[in-house]
Amino acid sequence: MxxxxxxxxxxxxxxxxxxxxxxxxxxxxxxxxxxxxxxxxxxxxxxxxxxxxxxxxxxxxxxxxxxxxxxxxxxxxxxxxxxxxxxxxxxxxxxxxxxxxxxxxxxxxxxxxxxxxxxxxxxxxxxxxxxxxxxxxxxxxxxxxxxxxxxxxxxxxxxxxxxxxxxxxVPGKEVPMPGKAVALEDKWLRQVAELVDGSRSLEEIAAKLGVTIRRVREAVEELRKLGVVDEVKIIK
Ligand SMILES: C[S@@+](CC[C@H](N)C(=O)[O-])C[C@H]1O[C@@H](n2cnc3c(N)ncnc32)[C@H](O)[C@@H]1O
The missing domain is CATH 3.40.50.150 (Vaccinia Virus protein VP39)
Incomplete structure (x- = not known):
């Protein structure tokens, strides 16, 4: 012992x-x-x-x-x-x-x-x-x-x-802010875009869709390039 x-x-x-x-x-x-x-x-x-x-x-x-x-x-x-x-x-x-x-x-x-x-x-x-x-x-x-x-x-x-x-x-939130309305062909991007309301965080969107935050972050980045998302606010 x-x-x-x-x-x-x-x-x-x-x-x-x-x-x-x-x-x-x-x-x-x-x-x-x-x-x-x-x-x-x-x-x-x-x-x-x-x-x-x-x-x-x-x-x-x-x-x-x-x-x-x-x-x-x-x-x-x-x-x-x-x-x-x-x-x-x-x-x-x-x-x-x-x-x-x-x-x-x-x-x-x-x-x-x-x-x-x-x-x-x-x-x-x-x-x-x-x-x-x-x-x-x-x-x-x-x-x-x-x-x-x-x-x-x-x-x-x-x-x-x-x-x-x-x-x-890690505390805080990443909140995507809505940009302009664009007709989206991609179903996955559309699903994410519908949940972007200026108050939901990436984490909350991920939980609603049953996917990882990483997947939502990647989709939001695509949406940002298309102008559908204006910016992602980081609230610490
Ligand atoms: C306690 S061991 C843990 C090993 C492994 N993470 C595990 O849990 O089995 C710590 C390791 O950190 C490495 N290490 C110490 N200082 C480091 C540094 N500044 N940068 C990168 N590795 C470091 C050591 O060489 C050692 O392999």
């Missing part, structure tokens, strides 16, 4: 201490729960910040149908995880960026996952607040984002220890 934490300490990655956070992998059952909590949908874009051996990215792409990106600073882990992604035939849906997560633009994310440290989350917070769109889900394993109010806090038991999961949702 008592030697278990010691074994874990010895197996902790020493090279990793050179970076913001050492490499410690999230157990598979916990990864799956993180992705379930975030309700990752096919076609959504997920970023795992500090992706280690790529397990979150791989599961998000393989089991949840996401377009998944990992950001990993260590070259060895980047190479190892990219090799595994290729072996599994997932290269069209999963990729690892060999960089610091402080330098990667996250504005396209629907879901962000992290297993870092509270102090690192604190340093990342201004970037997340600047770049993430309203309603983006953030799941953090074991370490909270100081000052953010979680939507869900869950404890999950796995082998010899429990893991805490924090689910956050």
């Amino acid at each position: 008592w030697d278990l934490p010691l074994v874990n300490l010895y197996s902790t990655d020493i090279v990793g201490f050179m970076y913001d956070v050492p490499f410690v992998a999230t157990p598979e059952v916990v990864v799956r729960r993180m992705l379930q909590l975030a309700r990752v949908q096919p076609g959504e874009i997920l970023y795992d910040l500090g992706s280690g051996d790529g397990r979150i990215v791989i599961m998000a792409a393989k089991e949840f149908g996401a377009r998944a990106f990992g950001v990993e600073i260590r070259k060895d882990l980047y190479e190892q995880s990219m090799a595994r992604i290729k072996d599994l035939g997932l290269a069209d849906r999963a990729t690892i960026i060999n960089a610091s997560f402080f330098d990667v633009d996250l504005s396209n994310a629907d879901v962000v996952t992290m297993y870092l440290l509270t102090s690192v989350n604190e340093r990342l917070k201004p970037k997340l607040e600047r770049e993430l769109r309203p309603a983006t889900r953030v799941v953090s394993h074991d370490f909270e984002v100081p000052g953010w109010r979680p939507v869900v806090v869950e404890e999950i038991y796995e082998e010899w220890r429990s893991h805490k999961l924090f689910l956050y949702k």
Whole structure:
């Protein structure tokens, strides 16, 4: 019993201490729960910040149908995880960026996952607040984002220890404003256009149509090009 934490300490990655956070992998059952909590949908874009051996990215792409990106600073882990992604035939849906997560633009994310440290989350917070769109889900394993109010806090038991999961949702709304009336041939665009009333958010339109916010955002962008949508107001 008592030697278990010691074994874990010895197996902790020493090279990793050179970076913001050492490499410690999230157990598979916990990864799956993180992705379930975030309700990752096919076609959504997920970023795992500090992706280690790529397990979150791989599961998000393989089991949840996401377009998944990992950001990993260590070259060895980047190479190892990219090799595994290729072996599994997932290269069209999963990729690892060999960089610091402080330098990667996250504005396209629907879901962000992290297993870092509270102090690192604190340093990342201004970037997340600047770049993430309203309603983006953030799941953090074991370490909270100081000052953010979680939507869900869950404890999950796995082998010899429990893991805490924090689910956050970026506050605010993206509201498309109606533009000019145009006869639309495309049924899907017409369905979206009918729900654009200057008060409904992308999230509310997505819920009404039973699709992801990403799909509605893409349709609204098409409608904006056609002049049917004037602009998308971001209300924080
Ligand atoms: C605790 S591990 C988590 C690995 C994986 N996300 C998981 O949950 O299994 C943190 C990872 O972050 C990486 N890392 C540390 N600082 C980083 C930075 N500034 N940018 C990108 N990756 C970083 C480490 O090399 C390590 O692989």
